[in-house]
Amino acid sequence: MTEMESDLRELYQDLILDHGKHPRNFHVIDPADCEAVGHNPLCGDKLVLFLTVGQDGRIAQAAFQGSGCAISMASASMMTEMLTGKTAAQAKTLWAVFEDMCKSNAVEPDRLAGLDEDDVLRLQALAGVRHYPVRVKCATLAWRTLESALDPAAVKKVGTE
Numbered sequence: 756m757t758e759m760e761s762d763l764r765e766l767y768q769d770l771i772l773d774h775g776k777h778p779r780n781f782h783v784i785d786p787a788d789c790e791a792v793g794h795n796p797l798c799g800d801k802l803v804l805f806l807t808v809g810q811d812g813r814i815a816q817a818a819f820q821g822s823g824c825a826i827s828m829a830s831a832s833m834m835t836e837m838l839t840g841k842t843a844a845q846a847k848t849l850w851a852v853f854e855d856m857c858k859s860n861a862v863e864p865d866r867l868a869g870l871d872e873d874d875v876l877r878l879q880a881l882a883g884v885r886h887y888p889v890r891v892k893c894a895t896l897a898w899r900t901l902e903s904a905l906d907p908a909a910v911k912k913v914g915t916e
């Protein structure tokens with residue numbers, strides 16, 4: 756790792772701590788165009804995700820409410836910031852890339868082509884949880900909830916409640 760990469764990593768780890776303590780977009784949207792509930796019983800993390808979609812098909816507003824560990828809250832907070840302005844397809848691509856990053860640090864570089872560099876760095880920082888397998892479900896909860904919020908065919912509730 757170069758010095759610059761190591762500095763970047765620290766910067767983004769600080770960002771995760773900050774989002775965990777002070778979640779952004781932490782409120783209800785009523786009415787929302789898409790809404791889903793997520794629950795991670797392993798850790799007790801719970802959240803509700805709200806999305807509004809603009810006329811252009813892009814996510815206009817993303818917000819969440821819930822309670823859980825710092826990783827789950829930071830991941831949800833950072834996700835809602837990343838989602839604004841994205842299409843559903845772009846959002847799903849981010850989730851697919853993040854899911855792979857949580858399994859391996861060797862994500863094919865061409866899969867990252869075309870993605871926003873800042874989004875990639877944020878996802879890479881969050882995906883550092885792969886070293887703590889029990890925390891991966893905390894980091895991916897918001898994204899799994901997003902997947903169900905974006906699926907019009909699904910009942911808009913996930914989890915065990």
Ligand code: ZN
Nearest residue numbers: 798800824893
């Ligand atoms: Zn958790």
